[in-house]
Amino acid sequence: MLTKVLTLLAVVYFFYWLIKQKLRNRKLAEQGIVLEQKGLRPITLMSIVMVVMYGGYMVYFLATNQT
Numbered sequence: 127m128l129t130k131v132l133t134l135l136a137v138v139y140f141f142y143w144l145i146k147q148k149l150r151n152r153k154l155a156e157q158g159i160v161l162e163q164k165g166l167r168p169i170t171l172m173s174i175v176m177v178v179m180y181g182g183y184m185v186y187f188l189a190t191n192q193t
Contacts (some may be wrong), residue, residue, distance in 0.1 A: 129183050133176070140172050 151161055
């Protein structure tokens with residue numbers, strides 16, 4: 127249950143951040159300032175966070191359920 131809530135929060139925050147960045151970049155482009163994207167793309171970063179989160183949950187689940 128906790129991972130579902132954390133996943134939902136992460137996805138909502140990601141889309142909030144993405145829309146905020148798009149609006150900021152659009153406003154700067156109107157002023158003549160063009161930003162070049164460097165580093166990881168946002169969706170790549172989010173996918174890495176999700177894989178790490180679910181991998182950690184799987185390790186925790188396997189470590190605590192020794193039946």
